Amino acid sequence: MAKTPESPQIPYEQARDELISVVQKLEVGGTSLDESLALWERGEVLAGICQQWLDGARSRLAAAADQLDASDET
Template sequence: MAKTETGEEVAQPTSALGYEQARDELIEVVRRLEAGGTSLEESLALWERGEELAKVCRHWLDGARERLDAALATDTPTED
């Protein structure tokens, strides 16, 4: 999460996140949820953010899989 000048944490838009950033923030969200001690409203907000971050990670991983499949397909010799 990014911080404002006052030190307040602000979530970046998920569209601006790379895989590693989304994964690291998702790990932090899960850690905070597992630790407990948050209000119901904060827990729900964390859960929603976690869902968004998981979608970003899935998008990056799906794209990587497509690129790998394409690369492997071009390396496979065809029989004549």
């Protein structure tokens, strides 16, 4: 996906993989409260980045479907 001004700074796959790692660390436990809060906050940021990418993909699919529908009508 080409970056647009609204695109997140890191690719979807990188954000997803880091989010998985954050969740695993939180599930295992053994971190201090401060570390856990920092992980949680990073997870929230990463989840937002993933959501931005997914919303962008949905918009692109919807636009492509609209174009297909418009070409079918002619």
